[in-house]
Amino acid sequence: KAGVTQTPRYLIKTRGQQVTLSCSPISGHRSVSWYQQTPGQGLQFLFEYFSETQRNKGNFPGRFSGRQFSNSRSEMNVSTLELGDSALYLCASIEGAAANEQFFGPGTRLTVL
Amino acid sequence: GENVEQHPSTLSVQEGDSAVIKCTYSDSASNYFPWYKQELGKGPQLIIDIRSNVGEKKDQRIAVTLNKTAKHFSLHITETQPEDSAVYFCAASITGYALNFGKGTSLLVTP
DSSP: OOOOEEEOSEEEEOTTOOEEEEEEOOTTOOEEEEEEEETTTEEEEEEEEETTEEEEEOSOOTTEEEEEOTTSOEEEEEOSOOGGGOEEEEEEEESSSSOOOEEEOOOEEEEEO | OOOEEEEOSEEEEETTSOEEEEEEESOTTOOEEEEEEEOTTSOOEEEEEEETTOSEEEETTEEEEEETTTTEEEEEEOSOOGGGOEEEEEEEBSSSSSOEEOOOEEEEEEO
């Protein structure tokens, strides 16, 4: 099976812009989680989707949003970018509604100038 | 919310020695504890996990122990090899799909 795919792998934006990141989970997996990884804060949970519904959300401002499509692919959007949003954004694929094992993609490296 | 603390932040061992990384968690409702290995330029990879109804789990050179009473869990790597060098993260979860990570341990195994 192909692994988790994230596009783009690298992205450079300027403050105030918005960005959309994409994640394709492992075939057959219906749940997707998103995480932000920074040197200072480490890995932090953003949100999780199952069957196009957001089931849980981390402690991030409303500028961070996401969605999931009927084919399980997911996107996350960050509006009004700030310098502090520079991070590696990781997507994880989860097989079922309650399965615990999360398979991570390689991430999207976002740099905000 | 759940708070996971991980120690040490860096660990250097010689090839063949054992390495131990320890984590504590704050929420007694957490019931799933995975460990991830992250190599440079890659996403985290699950190496072993343990659930709250189990005290210890082993997979070849890797083992994890869980003490629910004390709310801590540990990763043990025996017979370390240079390819074990990476950053290791522990995590705790109540829901299973929202992981709360520790800050990571950078492990260096020198030949």
